[in-house]
Amino acid sequence: MEDNSWTVVQNRRRRKRSLTSFEEPEKKAAAMSIDERTESKTTKAIVLKPICKEAVNGFRARDIRQAAETAGIESQEDFKIQYQTKTNTITLTTQEEGTAEKLPRLNAIEKNGKQYTVCPYRAMEKNQIRGVIYPPGDNSEETPETLLADMKCDKARIIAARLMGKGTSAVLVTFEGNKLPKKVVFCQVILSVKEYRPRPIVCFSCHELGHKADVCPRKEQRCGQCGNVHDEGMDECDREPKCRNCDGPHPATSNDCPKRRIPDKKKMTPKPPAQGKESYAAAAKSIPERPKASGKNNQDELPTWIPEWAKSTQRQQPSQQASDFDAEKEMNKLKNDVHIGFKMIFEAIGEIKKELALLRHGK
Structure with a gap:
């Protein structure tokens, strides 16, 4: 005959641990799916x-x-x-x-x-970086397609390449990743890759910073020499040069303009040099020694070394030190504090007893 009156009891800690072990894989799977979903959807x-x-x-x-x-x-x-x-x-x-x-x-x-x-x-994505190379010779006939076809890099994938402007051999290269490779091969020539730090562009129509002339929203053209609007040709202006962006004595297109300065490289803050561990003997030597008195009975040659906590009281006169402390007054104050403390404890115990009595009688 089976006895079904018994109930299986499990330790609370063990039950909590077993539940956690079942829940953890589900939480990890959910977190991984969120991460994978975020990584796959790049902006x-x-x-x-x-x-x-x-x-x-x-x-x-x-x-x-x-x-x-x-x-x-x-x-x-x-x-x-x-x-x-x-x-x-x-x-x-x-x-x-x-x-x-x-x-x-x-x-x-x-x-x-x-x-x-x-x-x-x-536009360039977040996981892309740009660099500049300088191939030798005249490369003005190169197109983005020919540049990309003849360029190779072992450290990063090349996404795009184009000339940086007319009359220059500099090539702007876009790489995949956030780390700039040091070298690329263009037409079997090994070239160094320089960091791309663009200078703020200036509009040749209104001579403001931030946009080009083909997208300039301003209705009137301004002179790049003086920054004003006048009827005579811009090339014939003989006024004193004045930059429209910084009010300096130079044309708005000048590279000397502080507003068009190329940003400096981001320098990492140097870490302080690591301090080596001192031995116990070296650390003990760095502690100042306490001066010793030259004689036992010579009161004039007492040691001059005084602890920091005793310096304030040392400056006071003996009469002042004695008058600041009253033993009887301090003792009475201490007794009063102890009496108040015990009184509060007994009152709290009485309240607890009342609560227990009410609970015991079911009220």
Whole structure:
């Protein structure tokens, strides 16, 4: 005959430990899935540069959304809009691969029944870095396609390459990753990769910083020599040079302008040198020795070394030290404090007894 009146009892700690062991893998799996989902969805940015001289803050968000819908983007929740008024551009960011492929098709925005042409291009992502190389000779005929085809790097993948401007052989190279490689091979020539530190651009129309002349939103042109608007040609200006950006005695396009200075390299703060561990004997030597008295009965040659805590009382006269302390007064104060303390303890015990009595009688 089986006895079912017995109940299996389990230790509370063991039960808690067993429950935790079952819950931990689920929590780890959930956390890993969130991390993987975050890593897989990287933010991509598409920049819209207006070809016409129109300020980007004049375009409504509804106009941009309508242009995105025309480009084949059905869901308006897949991208975000940012107005860059300094560079006079519009940045569209998304985490969806399909949306990132369709956004470069957006080449026009309609405003008040008129079409405004924009030039879309992909912005550099967070996991990308740029460097500069200087191939020998004249490379003005090179295109981004030929540069990319003849360039190799073992340490990082090359994403894009282009000339930095007309009349220069400098090539701007975009690498994948956050660490700049030291060398690349271009047409079998080993070249050093320099850090890319761009100088702030200046507009050749209004001569302000931050944007180029092809996207300048200003209606009037200003002289790069004096910074004013005048009828005579800009090349014929004989006024004193005055920079529009810093008011210095130089043209706005000068490289000596403090506003156009190339930013310095980010230097890491040097760490303090590590201090070696001292031996016990060396540490003992660093402690100042207590001066010794020259004689036992000579009161005039007592040691001058006095502890820090005793210096304040040492300066006082003996009569002042004696008058500050009253033994009988301090004893009475101590007795009073002890009496009050015991009284509070007994009152607390009485209250506890009353509570226990009420609980015992079920009230």
